[in-house]
Amino acid sequence: MAITALGSVTPAQALRRQTAQPGDAIVATGWHGASRAGLELLLHPQAGQMLAAEARDRLICAHQYPRPRFDVLPYLEALTLEHPPAAMDSSDGLADAVLQLCRTSGVGARLDGAALPMPPELASWLASETTLEWTLYGGEDFELVLCLPEGAARSLVAALGHGAAIIGQITAGSEVTLSTPDGSSPEQTLTLTRGFQHF
Template identity: 30%
Template sequence: MPSEFDLIRRHFTRAPRHTDLAVGDDAALLRAQPGSQLAVTTDMLVAGTHFFADTDPEDLGWKTLAVNVSDLAAMGARPRWAFLALALPVADEAWIAAFARGFFACAGAHDIDLAGGDTTRGPLTLSVTLLGEVPQGAAITRAGGRPGDDLWVSGQPGRAALGLAALRGETALSPAGHATCIAALQRPQPRVALGLALRGLASAMLDVSDGLLGDLGHILEASGTGARIDVAALPLPALVATGADPALARRSLLGGGDDYELLFTAPAACRAEVEALALRLGLALHRIGELTAEAGELRLHEADGTLVRSARTGYDHFC
């Protein structure tokens, strides 16, 4: 049976690229760029709550880091240093090796050093603390939205929720739709390039982890605004094209979560810049509504012209 330190040396030690002292000592030594602020986030994934216990460990390694990378992307920060804490029921070397491959694939894609962490025996729990850098004063928070700002969302929210529904046997998707939605659930793609490009352009931003409407509520609360969503502008047709029932597709898009797309606001005067950015990045950016002056009020403008007040529902671990 390998020891804790054997496992760390064998699977989680890599040559650092921008860390003065990384894995193997009592603490890491980091050197931030002059003129930068540190952005720090942490997330925990627990078997049975955030993922099925039989999830492919390589996919799980990727996602464990990716969900944190998405948090930094949502603030316009560049990810740099990760700290990984693992509670493992058993020291299954094959599982750990596959997990490490996925984790370091995500780290390599975003130029992140694993700078430290911890392992222990216990129920399968995965936790990452991720540090990044952003120029002083350039971070994009949830609090900058103003009435009249456009409301945008990146990519295709709703796919991960459909993937989860498919795994649970709650829906049947086409073969192509099934593959696309499972990939969105298991291998989310953090929008780091978009987050960096939106510095100085977006007025408020967050990533969609607990559902579009629920997460939008955080922007409304922090910015002191309301919002109107144009239902006809939502990227719903692509979800229906997966073979999903239209009602389920709509629920997945508005309340499903786990997509890690970016939801952001920007002044209407910047609309052409945002559209040009979408072309430059090759990433769909959907203008789905606008912020309003009615603090906390969220309304859906339906295709038939009716305006419906909506609850800001989303995933909550304790509800």
């Protein structure tokens, strides 16, 4: 089944992928990896036995009932920006979204592994490597990834409360790197080959 949505938008309000600039902060809304965790619990009900019932329900709900982040748009529109933000959803994974934004904008990025929005429930269930993998490449979280000037990014995160985080910075060049959460390993270079690939 294929679904196509058609509509119209005022050009000044359109969010595109190609406007990220070096120095921009990268903001991610919500948790990433929650949908992948929910899928695991649905496929393997015996998994995650140490999770509280409420935590299991939250993760499964994240997979079965994703919520598009329309609530972010009024806050974004209220900002005074030096240039239009770059943005896309993270339905194919957080890493994929950052990589696609960078490729389209002709820039690179450095992500802070310690700042990635990992669901707290996963820490008691999974090895850190698996948690990181699901956070970066799990997909189906339908959150937003935005690139905008540092000051505006901080204002947006403050307005959204715990609903968003600054996870890195846009850089010159083309490489997208990730520092490990505990800083114990060299930076990783992220590539599109590890994420979901469309036909």
